[in-house]
Amino acid sequence: MVRRIDVTGSDGVRLAAWEFADPPKERAGSDSAGADSAGADRAPGVLLLHGLMGRASHWAPTARWLSERYRAVGLDQRGHGRSEKPADGPYTRDAYVADAEAAIEQLDLGPVTVVGHAMGALTGWQLAAKRPDLVRAVVICDMRASALGAASQREWSDWFASWPLPFATLADVRKWFGEDDPWVERPNPMRGAFYAEVMAETEDGWRPVFSRSQMLRSRATWVYDAHWEELAQVRCPALVLRGLDGELGRAEAQEMVRVLPRGQYAEVADAGHLVHYDRPEGWRAAVEPFLEQLAEDARGDREPVAP
DSSP states (O other): OOOEEEEEEEHHHGEEEEEEOOOOOTHHHOOOTOOOTTSSSOOOOOEEOOOOOOOGGGHHHHHHTTTTTTTEEEOOOOOOSSOOOOTTTTOOOHHHHHHHHHHHHHHTTTSSSEEEETTHHHHHHHHHHTTTTEEEEEEEEEEOSOOHHHHHHHOOOOOOOOOOBBBHHHHHHHHIIISTTOSSSSSOHHHHHHHHHHHEEETTTTESSSSSHHHHHHHHHTTTTTOOOHHOOOOOOOOEEEEEEEOOOOHHHHHHHHTTTTTTEETTTOSSSOOHHOHHHHOOOOOOHHHHHHHHHHHHHTOOOOO
């Protein structure tokens, strides 16, 4: 089962939200995680936010196991997937956060657990700081809080320019991103599969569904600044999760946990930056205990006080 739900984002941008499995059917009086007395008959919400160049479908395996207990929705963020890609943007942090806010409200997901990868994780913690009433918890996957700087942006610009577009076949996409890309340290078929999902066939071959220049504009709105202050404003439970071979180092991740008022730490062995895609079993093993603890805490909050 796949269901698309249209959402209107900030500035009227059309966004595509996706459910990849039927949510659980709840009964009134259920003790499902996070359900309150006013909404005990509906499953608690999870909003899945992909990273730069990603799309909601990258979350499909995660959404399916989450659907056993939650209403899990993946959002194609502006400029990505099947969502609108306005030529003039904006592709600012405020726009991305406002889009997520609009999706939660229009889909009646709140208070929601936001699970974000990379750029999506930054959106998640910025939203949690801005709208604590909408966000119950946040999972921060492989996103740094430190500024990355101008050199990083130049490297990305050069990398985009190196793509041998158009690709003749999807097999060529998988091979280049999984083996031939200069950024690949060792062959990684899952990385090739990840990028194959963000390609579409055109008249002259396979090209990305996004604009590389728009991706650079999106990235430019966060790489020059640090985001520690916003991180410290996140009052809900937060899990900082990294792949051992990812972009977020252990020392910085643990400092993020220290800065977060209710931070926790987890890591996935043999995983790179695409943790949830590289190692889905390890990812689930790291995330599920955090969600189960949230559920237990929510049930405890609803326990009647003994007379």
